Amino acid sequence: MKPLNGRCEQTLPQKSHPFAKGAGEARLRARASPPPVTMKSAAVLLAGLLALTAYYVYLPLPSTVSEPWRLMLLDASFRVAQQSCNLVHFLGLGHHLRALNFLIGAFDQLNPQSSEGVKITDTQFDGVEVRVYEPLAKGGAKLRRSVVYIHGGGWALASARGGYYNNLCSIMAESLDAVVVSIEYRLVPDFHFPVQFNDVLQATKHFMLPEVLARYSVDPSRVAISGDSAGGNLAAAVCQEMTQEENVTTRFKLQALIYPVLQPFDFNTPSYQQNEVTPVLPRFVMVKFWLDYFNGNYDFAHSMVVNNHTALDMSEANAFREHLDWTFLLPSRFRKNYKPVAHATGKAEIIRDIPALLDVRAAPLLAEKEVFRIQPKTYILTCEIDVLRDDALMYAKRLEKAGVAVTIDHFEDCFHGCMIFTVWPTNFSAGFQTRDSYIKWLSQNL
Known part of the structure; x- marks a missing residue:
C-alpha cells in the first residue's frame, strides 16, 4: 500500500496546474501530435487518391488536340455525371437521362x-x-x-x-x-x-x-x-x-x-474504331443514345457495337449496304488501315424489334440517290x-x-x-x- 500511495502522491496534479505531469503529459502530446506512422499513412493515402484521380482523368489524345488537359477534365466531369445518373437509375430513383438533363440544366445556369x-x-x-x-x-x-x-x-x-x-x-x-x-x-x-x-x-x-x-x-x-x-x-x-x-x-x-x-447501321467505321473511347462521346455511349431514341432494349448494345444487327445474313440491311460503303466513300487518309466489320451471321431480332434502325427519317445517310440529288447547297x-x-x-x-x-x-x-x-x-x-x-x-x- 505504501509504495502505491507513494506513487499516487507523485502523480497527483498540483492545484495550480490543470494537467498532471509524466504520463498525463505524454498522453497530451500523443493527442496533440499524431505519430509519424499516421502522417506517413495519410501521405500515402493522399498520393494514392491523386494517382487514382489522374488515372480516371487521363485519356490518350492525339498530339494535334488543343488544350488536352482541359478536354480530359471536361470528359471526366461528364463521365462522373453520367455514372452518378446511372446509379440513380439503378436505384429506381429516376431515369438516368432525366437526371443527367437536370444536371446539365443546373450547370447551364x-x-x-x-x-x-x-x-x-x-x-x-x-x-x-x-x-x-x-x-x-x-x-x-x-x-x-x-x-x-x-x-x-x-x-x-x-x-x-x-x-x-x-x-x-x-x-x-x-x-x-x-x-x-x-x-x-x-x-x-x-x-x-x-x-x-x-x-x-x-x-x-x-x-x-x-x-x-x-x-x-x-x-x-x-x-x-x-x-x-x-x-x-x-x-x-x-x-x-x-x-x-x-x-x-x-x-x-x-x-x-x-x-x-x-x-446506326455501322458502328465500326474508321472514326468509330479510332475514337472508340474518345472524350465526350465514346462509341458505346453513342450506341446507347440510339437505343434510347428508339426506345430499344439495352441488351442489344454490345451486339450493335460489333455490327451484329446488320450482319450479312440480314436481307433488310443488305439493301442499304452500298449507301455507306466507307471503303469507297472515304478518302484514304481517313480510311487508314482500318477494316470493315461485317459478320456472316448476326442477331436478326434486333432489326425485327427496332425496325427504325433502317428508317431514313432516323438515318438520312441511308436515303436513295434521287433524294440526295435534290438537296440544297x-x-x-x-x-x-x-x-x-x-x-x-x-x-x-x-x-x-x-x-x-x-x-x-x-x-x-x-x-x-x-x-x-x-x-x-x-x-x-x-x-x-x-x-x-x-x-x-x-x-x-x-
Whole structure:
C-alpha cells in the first residue's frame, strides 16, 4: 500500500496546474501530435487518391488536340455525371437521362444569358415550342435572311433555352443580321422516334409559310436549316423530307450540318474504331443514345457495337449496304488501315424489334440517290476527334456524287460538341474556331 500511495502522491496534479505531469503529459502530446506512422499513412493515402484521380482523368489524345488537359477534365466531369445518373437509375430513383438533363440544366445556369442587340421571343409554331431571335439593329425595309436551328444532345439532352444554345443563336442572329428560329423539340425518355423528327418538321413547315416569313420580315429565298450532332441528324432528315414534298412552296437555300449523326447501321467505321473511347462521346455511349431514341432494349448494345444487327445474313440491311460503303466513300487518309466489320451471321431480332434502325427519317445517310440529288447547297463541319466524323464525310461524298455543291470544313484538333463550348468554364479555343468558321460560311453563302 505504501509504495502505491507513494506513487499516487507523485502523480497527483498540483492545484495550480490543470494537467498532471509524466504520463498525463505524454498522453497530451500523443493527442496533440499524431505519430509519424499516421502522417506517413495519410501521405500515402493522399498520393494514392491523386494517382487514382489522374488515372480516371487521363485519356490518350492525339498530339494535334488543343488544350488536352482541359478536354480530359471536361470528359471526366461528364463521365462522373453520367455514372452518378446511372446509379440513380439503378436505384429506381429516376431515369438516368432525366437526371443527367437536370444536371446539365443546373450547370447551364452558370452561363450568363446576354441578349444585347437581339430580341428573344418564346412562342409556338403549330403547337411546337420555339425560341425566335431577331436582331434589334434596324435593317431598313430590306428582308432578312434566316436560319432554322436544331440543338444537339442525343435527342435527350440540352435545350433551345439553355445557356449554351441561347448564346450560340444570339451570336448567329447578331453576326448574320438574321432571324434565327431554335426549335425546342420534345426529348427522350418521355418521347421517342419519330416524335422529335415530327416536331422539327411541323415547326419548320409552319415557319416556312409565306405569311409567317412575312411576319418576321424574312426573305423566303434566303432560309437555311442547320443543327449540331443529333440536331444535325434532324436537320438533314427534315431537309430531305421537305425537298420531296410537292406542296412546300418555300425551299431551303442551304443546309449546314455540324458533326451530325446520320446512321446506326455501322458502328465500326474508321472514326468509330479510332475514337472508340474518345472524350465526350465514346462509341458505346453513342450506341446507347440510339437505343434510347428508339426506345430499344439495352441488351442489344454490345451486339450493335460489333455490327451484329446488320450482319450479312440480314436481307433488310443488305439493301442499304452500298449507301455507306466507307471503303469507297472515304478518302484514304481517313480510311487508314482500318477494316470493315461485317459478320456472316448476326442477331436478326434486333432489326425485327427496332425496325427504325433502317428508317431514313432516323438515318438520312441511308436515303436513295434521287433524294440526295435534290438537296440544297451544303456545309458540313467535322472534327477528327469524333466517332461521327465518317458519318458526315460519307454524307458529303454522296451529296457530291449526286451533283450537290458541298463544303467540308474539317478540324484536325477539335472534338465532338466543341462548337457550343465558348463560355466559361468550358470556353475552349476549339469552340471559337469552329463557331467562327461556321458563321463565316453562312455569312458568305446565305
